[in-house]
Amino acid sequence: LNAPEIHLCAVSKTRLSSFWNHLMLGGCYWRLYHHTAHGAGVFLDGKKIELVPEKVYLLPPNCNLRTWSDGIPEQLYIHFEVENISGSRAHLLNGVELAKAGCVAGILEELHECFAQENCPPARRKLLALSLLTASIAKLPKEAFSEIDCDRRIINACDFIRSNTDKEINLSMLAHIAGLSENVFLRDFKAQTGSTPYQYLLHVRYTQAARLLQFGNCTIDEICYMIGVNDRFHFSRTFKRMYGVPPAQYRKHLQEQASAEE
Structure with a gap:
């Protein structure tokens, strides 16, 4: 079982x-x-x-x-x-x-x-x-x-995304890993995960970025590099859309919170 x-x-x-x-x-x-x-x-x-x-x-x-x-x-x-x-x-x-x-x-x-x-x-x-x-x-x-019936090929694609957030990942690459055509892969991926491959990648990357801001000492530029985002302005704008505040303010809030509780 x-x-x-x-x-x-x-x-x-x-x-x-x-x-x-x-x-x-x-x-x-x-x-x-x-x-x-x-x-x-x-x-x-x-x-x-x-x-x-x-x-x-x-x-x-x-x-x-x-x-x-x-x-x-x-x-x-x-x-x-x-x-x-x-x-x-x-x-x-x-x-x-x-x-x-x-x-x-x-x-x-x-x-x-x-x-x-x-x-x-x-x-x-x-x-x-x-x-x-x-x-x-x-x-x-x-x-x-x-x-739901899980397709191992889609699971492998998700595993690849989680393990390679610092790399450039596109639909063609993921479809090749799954051994499917792009249209079939896109359809099956959304049916299994409830999101498109791009949305999945986005949330994996920015969840990792939030953890790095909270627990690490990396600069914003270093975090961008580590999650495969080349444009710092785009990173900050997307992070604010997802977390409500820009990354620098998010980190400052967590640091002030940690200091207040010491």
Whole structure:
């Protein structure tokens, strides 16, 4: 019996503030959120929904929900992909109540503690994240997701993108890797991932850029080079569109947050 593979894209914590206002949560990956306090959430069907501390939330790929924040809660977030599992447009915000979710609350507490420890091994953090994801997904109603037939050729193309963000990647190259014509590859890729190859590449690159801004000391120019973007102006403009603020301001916010909590 082969279980669906989970690929971790990001596992982190941040302090939300005004930058969380009016973001559009797009992208080809699932999201798990837990807020430690009140004061931030999303708009769903025009209604302002708060992400409360008593729940963890799972959002499917390409949910395109707009965010809001009038407080500064701490947010634990995990971005991830699940092979063979697709979300439902009728279930864009799935809350799992911690009081009724058995082991989910315990794993979540351990993961929060791991972030609080300076010497917590990254491997343990990833294992706790994977445990939290599997336990949380198992609590979703069956209507919240569906199984899809995964084409190994498309999976190989996705793996290539994730491993080669610093390289120039185009449709012709990816179709060749998959052994398909460009039109067939484009159709099958979108059917399996819910996004075009370009959209997939874009979100992989800029998720990596956000991690480098948060945890690394690289300059903006160095980050552009590392994620395969040649134009710094284009990088800054796209980053602002995806994260709500320019990259330099994003880094400054995180540094000020870290200093305030020391």
